Amino acid sequence: MGVEDVGVPNAGTTAPRRDSGVLQTADRALQVLLAFRDRPEWGVTELARELALDKSVTQRLLATLARRGFVLADPETRRYRLGASVGVLARAAERGGTLEATARPVLAELSRRIGESTILNVPHGAAYRCAVAVDADGPVRYSGTVGATIPAHGGAAGHAIFAFYPQDEVRRLLGDAPLARYNELTLTDWDTLARTYAKVRAEGVAISHGEYDANVTSVAAPCFALDQIIGSIVIIGPHDRMATKVDTAVDLVRGAAQRLGDLLSGSG
Amino acid sequence: MGVEDVGVPNAGTTAPRRDSGVLQTADRALQVLLAFRDRPEWGVTELARELALDKSVTQRLLATLARRGFVLADPETRRYRLGASVGVLARAAERGGTLEATARPVLAELSRRIGESTILNVPHGAAYRCAVAVDADGPVRYSGTVGATIPAHGGAAGHAIFAFYPQDEVRRLLGDAPLARYNELTLTDWDTLARTYAKVRAEGVAISHGEYDANVTSVAAPCFALDQIIGSIVIIGPHDRMATKVDTAVDLVRGAAQRLGDLLSGSG
DNA sequence: AACGGCGTTGTGTTTATCACAACAGTTTCC
DNA sequence: GGAAACTGTTGTGATAAACACAACGCCGTT
Numbered sequence: 001m002g003v004e005d006v007g008v009p010n011a012g013t014t015a016p017r018r019d020s021g022v023l024q025t026a027d028r029a030l031q032v033l034l035a036f037r038d039r040p041e042w043g044v045t046e047l048a049r050e051l052a053l054d055k056s057v058t059q060r061l062l063a064t065l066a067r068r069g070f071v072l073a074d075p076e077t078r079r080y081r082l083g084a085s086v087g088v089l090a091r092a093a094e095r096g097g098t099l100e101a102t103a104r105p106v107l108a109e110l111s112r113r114i115g116e117s118t119i120l121n122v123p124h125g126a127a128y129r130c131a132v133a134v135d136a137d138g139p140v141r142y143s144g145t146v147g148a149t150i151p152a153h154g155g156a157a158g159h160a161i162f163a164f165y166p167q168d169e170v171r172r173l174l175g176d177a178p179l180a181r182y183n184e185l186t187l188t189d190w191d192t193l194a195r196t197y198a199k200v201r202a203e204g205v206a207i208s209h210g211e212y213d214a215n216v217t218s219v220a221a222p223c224f225a226l227d228q229i230i231g232s233i234v235i236i237g238p239h240d241r242m243a244t245k246v247d248t249a250v251d252l253v254r255g256a257a258q259r260l261g262d263l264l265s266g267s268g
Numbered sequence: 269m270g271v272e273d274v275g276v277p278n279a280g281t282t283a284p285r286r287d288s289g290v291l292q293t294a295d296r297a298l299q300v301l302l303a304f305r306d307r308p309e310w311g312v313t314e315l316a317r318e319l320a321l322d323k324s325v326t327q328r329l330l331a332t333l334a335r336r337g338f339v340l341a342d343p344e345t346r347r348y349r350l351g352a353s354v355g356v357l358a359r360a361a362e363r364g365g366t367l368e369a370t371a372r373p374v375l376a377e378l379s380r381r382i383g384e385s386t387i388l389n390v391p392h393g394a395a396y397r398c399a400v401a402v403d404a405d406g407p408v409r410y411s412g413t414v415g416a417t418i419p420a421h422g423g424a425a426g427h428a429i430f431a432f433y434p435q436d437e438v439r440r441l442l443g444d445a446p447l448a449r450y451n452e453l454t455l456t457d458w459d460t461l462a463r464t465y466a467k468v469r470a471e472g473v474a475i476s477h478g479e480y481d482a483n484v485t486s487v488a489a490p491c492f493a494l495d496q497i498i499g500s501i502v503i504i505g506p507h508d509r510m511a512t513k514v515d516t517a518v519d520l521v522r523g524a525a526q527r528l529g530d531l532l533s534g535s536g
Numbered sequence: 537a538a539c540g541g542c543g544t545t546g547t548g549t550t551t552a553t554c555a556c557a558a559c560a561g562t563t564t565c566c
Numbered sequence: 567g568g569a570a571a572c573t574g575t576t577g578t579g580a581t582a583a584a585c586a587c588a589a590c591g592c593c594g595t596t
Contacts, residue, residue, distance in 0.1 A: 040364030
């Protein structure tokens with residue numbers, strides 16, 4: 001009100017100065033790294049255009065990343081690719097077990113509610129790996145083995161993961177050799193697999209009545225963190241018991257996958 | 269000389285202003301990420317101490333990393349772990365194929381010189397995977413299959429990788445189940461394996477006369493980039509032919525592994 | 537209750553970063 | 567064949583962004 005306050009020193013400075021304390025230069029470095037999701041190889045100028053940064057800034061960001069081994073400059077083409085430190089960190093992340101610690105309570109809750117065994121599976125090359133397993137109570141139950149790997153085309157849990165991969169990558173991973181058959185229901189040709197994937201993408205859930213292990217019905221939902229497929233959560237049980245509660249299982253497994261994704265995305 | 273220049277504004281500014289254009293804030297963010305190699309979980313204060321940074325700086329770095337999914341804050345303990353973006357990047361790196369492109373010429377040169385097939389293997393969970401293979405010329409030769417995986421304890425190439433893993437991690441990966449036997453020479457107990465690893469560490473090379481595939485002799489050397497084990501390069505050939513040139517093979521494979529490591533570290 | 541630990545937030549100072557420009561090599565395309 | 571257009575890299579002043587310090591609120595222990 002007073003006319004005297006001629007120059008309010010900083011009219012908006014009481015509010016948080018920056019976007020909640022995010023460091024611009026560091027954030028830009030991370031943006032550069034994440035750009036390699038879309039393209040395996042970047043030149044300085046084209047990356048600068050993509051991220052709307054100055055050439056010089058991009059060049060210095062890449063040089064900084066290169067010095068720590070996060071990117072690698074091809075001495076011939078002067079283009080950059082992801083470097084060795086990325087793999088090193090990934091191993092550390094796996095070893096650290098964030099995923100396991102976060103997923104276990106979610107699976108336990110899911111298992112309790114549906115009364116069947118639940119598993120978190122993660123992609124592992126051209127296969128998927130059982131990362132966390134929670135067995136149901138009671139004598140008759142499926143028992144997941146942590147660390148076991150199953151080829152990508154085997155079972156609902158695999159469909160719920162690889163349906164959300166870039167499909168050209170899936171084809172590359174599966175290769176040219178014929179796909180292994182586990183019983184008369186296994187999907188062994190690419191066309192059937194592609195149709196199944198389309199259905200899974202549309203419905204957000206994959207259901208298998210014995211495609212891999214003939215004795216069990218599986219209901220699997222994909223789990224996304226930061227819009228990236230991380231793995232799938234699956235409910236597994238004997239056919240007869242599962243038959244009466246497939247609808248419930250679909251709802252619950254979708255919810256659990258969503259919940260885990262939120263937790264892993266930091267919004268939980 | 270003049271008494272007047274009280275404050276020389278910048279006494280060395282003609283020289284490159286900073287350490288060759290490395291951005292401090294970005295570099296610090298990368299240091300934070302790499303700290304998770306040594307410990308899976310960090311609090312703000314202890315990480316600040318470790319890196320000799322201010323608490324507030326560390327906190328803002330972690331917040332920046334968290335917003336992009338590179339780290340994840342446990343809402344309970346307020347401690348940070350590596351996040352989902354690390355895995356996403358690792359998949360992109362694998363898909364991108366930097367390793368393959370870099371390794372192929374090195375392997376080709378090695379194969380030409382020794383006159384046998386050569387393979388680059390990379391760790392893949394509790395196994396190792398054939399990432400790049402270059403066959404020798406001639407009718408009698410070992411032919412490596414890209415994508416094939418072999419359990420960690422099978423063959424020289426595995427020893428040359430897992431000897432340089434933290435040994436407690438190797439034990440965890442191998443698990444409690446008995447190790448698969450491929451022939452009478454396969455190393456199937458942990459004690460023998462541990463002794464072999466010690467020898468491999470001391471000599472910088474692993475030699476197998478048919479431990480996995482009974483028909484071939486393998487000479488393998490570990491490959492490091494930025495002081496981290498990346499994989500191993502192996503020379504494989506029939507026993508009789510290899511017998512006459514094991515010493516040469518040891519020298520050559522060591523050199524090739526060193527060369528590849530240098531290339532991947534950006535110093536090539 | 538007082539302490540010592542934590543993670544978080546505010547703020548003036550200053551310094552690291554930005555944006556623009558200029559440079560030297562390559563490739564491209566008349 | 568030559569110049570135009572493209573790379574990636576480096577220099578530099580202005581300025582905004584990051585730093586370092588301090589204060590705060592919170593929790594568990596003493």
